[in-house]
Amino acid sequence: MKLLHFTLAILAVPLAACSNFGDYAPDRGRLLATGGVSTVEGSGGGGLSSWATISGYGSDESFGVNAFYTQSNLPDFELRVAGASVGMNDRVEISYAKQQFDTGDTGPELGLAQGYTFEQDIVGAKVRVLGDAVYGQDTWVPQVSVGAQYKKASDAPLLGALGATDDDGVDLYVAATKIMLDKNLLVGGTLRATRANQFGLLGFGGDQNDDYSMQFEGTVAYMLSKNLVIGADYRTKPDNLGFAEEQDAAAAYIAYFPTKNISVTGAYVDVGDVALRGKQDGAYLSLQVGF
């Protein structure tokens, strides 16, 4: 319920951006779909992988604002994410996401309360350092960005009992994204240094491994038309906790961009085993609005 209120509040963020700061106003000056959608961590990208693109449609003299709500119903859990991002001058992206991982009826079987919900706040920043995914059609150089995400999970005592070392941590990543217009294709790869267990929902570092490890995110998207994209994401994750093995995550999606103000993404997502409950895969739906 709290997340619903939060979602409503965050949906007001793009509306606030309607107000102009002199000449510095949203110009929606970039091409449809080129900003991607919002990842489960709030950054611009695919569903699971952060891209080098800056979120929104603001050009290099403008800005854009997005808010999103994502829900994934898994066999034993429900993931809900609400967040917002601001893309400035097609150069800098600031994002925020609140994740809830609801154990529902599974809670008591894990020794937790009915409906016990793991929560996490994620603040992200991303800066484009070189290349241009759209205009660099005459070169192989991709658009490259570097980013950081500060993550803070709830309930440190429980995470500690599960074997996690910390309830907060910082992910650092480098993302390269290339749009090949003449192939209607977007491809990308991201290297992420992280200590996060299940994206951070189960804390950071653990009894099995406490160090940063290098993880990979791969993304491919095929443009069926101006406003319809199909794609897939693959993401490796650390396996730091002794009590339960953690596996890679993958998603296949279709995203519809009727206008620059709204996008809807439907996906099949598989985040692997979670907390000894076996494979967690299911439907994923994400709605994004922006200016």
Added chain:
Amino acid sequence: MKHIVLITLFIAALCTGLSACSTTGAQTTLYDRLGGNSGVTNIVSGTLKYTLADPRIAHTFDNSNVPRVEKLLIEQICDLTDGPCTYSGQTMERSHRGLNLNTMHFNALVENMQKAMDDEGVPFATQNDLLAILAPMHGDVTGRPKR
């Protein structure tokens, strides 16, 4: 197991993209696929029609000789898409100097061109073949350093 399915999908998408590339090209020129002389002429006149009615960029043509721009654009696209023409106009950098164009202006023209190509029934993939050739002009048109 599902991951194998997803990886297959990954590869299938890649192959779709690559084969879409390899099956076009060699036989016919992009110029032909855009509809030859009449197709390119209609695309350019449609682009200008939408552009001159577009509050985002109509004003940037205030001091332009529109019929001349139209003739040169047809010639330039014909040249760039391996049609039987030689572009006789100025460089993109020179012809846009002083117009103070930005990325939003550039993309507004792209969007108008997409609409004009839709009107002409140009398939999406063919549209992107043309846009892939025009996109790198962004730096010269907007006076921004190539990035």
